[in-house]
Amino acid sequence: MLDKFIALSNQVYLLRPSTDPATQSTADKSKDEPDIVLIYGWGDAQLKHVAKFADGYNILFPSSKIIVLTSPLLSGLFRGPQHRHNGILPLLKEAFGPASEPRRQPSVLAHVLSNTGMMYFTATLEAYKRSFGQPMPHSLVVMDSVPGSMEPKKANIGNLADTLVAGAGLPLPPVITKALIVSSMYVMGTVDLLGIRENPVTVSMRNVNDAKLATTGARRVYVYSKEDPITLWEAVEEHAADAREKGFAVECELSEGSGHVEHMRRHPERYWHLIKRSWEHAAAVDRPVRARL
Numbered sequence: 001m002l003d004k005f006i007a008l009s010n011q012v013y014l015l016r017p018s019t020d021p022a023t024q025s026t027a028d029k030s031k032d033e034p035d036i037v038l039i040y041g042w043g044d045a046q047l048k049h050v051a052k053f054a055d056g057y058n059i060l061f062p063s064s065k066i067i068v069l070t071s072p073l074l075s076g077l078f079r080g081p082q083h084r085h086n087g088i089l090p091l092l093k094e095a096f097g098p099a100s101e102p103r104r105q106p107s108v109l110a111h112v113l114s115n116t117g118m119m120y121f122t123a124t125l126e127a128y129k130r131s132f133g134q135p136m137p138h139s140l141v142v143m144d145s146v147p148g149s150m151e152p153k154k155a156n157i158g159n160l161a162d163t164l165v166a167g168a169g170l171p172l173p174p175v176i177t178k179a180l181i182v183s184s185m186y187v188m189g190t191v192d193l194l195g196i197r198e199n200p201v202t203v204s205m206r207n208v209n210d211a212k213l214a215t216t217g218a219r220r221v222y223v224y225s226k227e228d229p230i231t232l233w234e235a236v237e238e239h240a241a242d243a244r245e246k247g248f249a250v251e252c253e254l255s256e257g258s259g260h261v262e263h264m265r266r267h268p269e270r271y272w273h274l275i276k277r278s279w280e281h282a283a284a285v286d287r288p289v290r291a292r293l
Contacts, residue, residue: 002047005054005068008090013047015054015066032283033061034139035106036095038124042145042261043073043116053111053264056272061279064109067091071116077200084123084200085130092127107286108138109279113261114231115201118146122204125213135215140282142275143222145261147205147239148231209243216247219282221274223263225255249285251278 005013037057041050047070054066069091075083095106112121121141128136207213220243224236237252244250253274258266 002051005047005051008067008094009087011070011072011087012090012094013068013070014094015058015068017065032280034064034109034279034283036108037061037064037066038091038095038108038110038121039066039068040110040112040117040121041068041070042114043071043076045070045113045261050113053113056264056268057109057111060272060276061109065095067094069117069120071114071120073116076116076119081123081126081200081203084120085127088120088124088127092124092131096128096132105137107283108136109140109142109282110138111142111144111275112146113144114146115148115204118143118208119200119204122207122213125207125210129213135211135213138215138218139286140219140221140279141208141214142278143220143236144263145224145228145231146222147201147208147235148228149205149235149238205239209239209246209248211246214248217285218248219251219278219285220248221251221253221278223253223255223271223274225258225263227257228260230260249282 004016006016007013037054039050039053039057041047047068050068050070054068057064057066069088072087095108110121112118125136220240222236222240224231224233226233233254240250240252255263255267255270264271
């Protein structure tokens with residue numbers, strides 16, 4: 001199953017182009033398909049899990065280059081931004097080429113899953129700006145189960161800690177590991193309040209709406225639910241409102257009965273129809289702009 005991917009690093013994977021003549025004949029680089037699809041997995045999700053999203057995009061857009069990034073949760077939270085930047089460099093090079101070469105202007109669709117995926121997406125925005133001196137070009141961002149607030153009063157700390165325990169891999173009983181993680185998260189919150197070190201999720205929530213990093217002409221679709229035990233719907237709608245105020249074309253899709261990053265699995269037809277329709281709208285707006293480049 002996973003031999004369809006080419007490993008560019010221990011985090012970044014390129015979906016192999018189809019060798020099926022029937023697929024190739026229908027994938028003669030349609031103008032209505034994104035050149036590149038970037039998929040940012042949720043915290044500690046294995047490639048085999050995120051691959052389901054790549055498969056969906058491969059059906060929807062068979063001519064697109066599809067790149068998947070897996071997102072380590074604990075290192076994403078507790079190590080510095082340079083660590084995240086190093087993790088996304090193979091993705092940046094594959095999508096846009098080295099900074100020493102003439103800059104490519106592909107059409108890009110980014111699919112961001114959960115807070116950890118958002119941290120690595122914003123790391124891509126930051127690294128692109130550092131390399132090329134301007135916001136990263138993209139036409140559509142799908143925000144799936146993200147963002148969830150890291151403020152103790154707004155975040156489901158217990159449920160989030162359970163998720164962290166599953167990926168921690170510590171040789172301790174789960175109850176002790178959870179206690180350590182909850183304590184660490186409250187320490188992070190205190191450090192954040194004191195201005196010593198800002199929480200990386202908080203930074204990412206702000207940066208993803210920063211016009212210096214993100215293309216404000218891009219379309220933004222938030223997919224979320226009131227049943228999500230980790231990402232609260234109020235936090236998503238608050239972030240969406242901020243994005244709308246800053247010039248993004250925002251759409252909010254409230255899914256029913258689905259948990260964290262479960263919207264595609266619970267409502268596949270509705271989910272992929274939303275993405276196809278959103279891309280068509282984004283491409284229609286973007287096409288005249290790209291024609292002038």
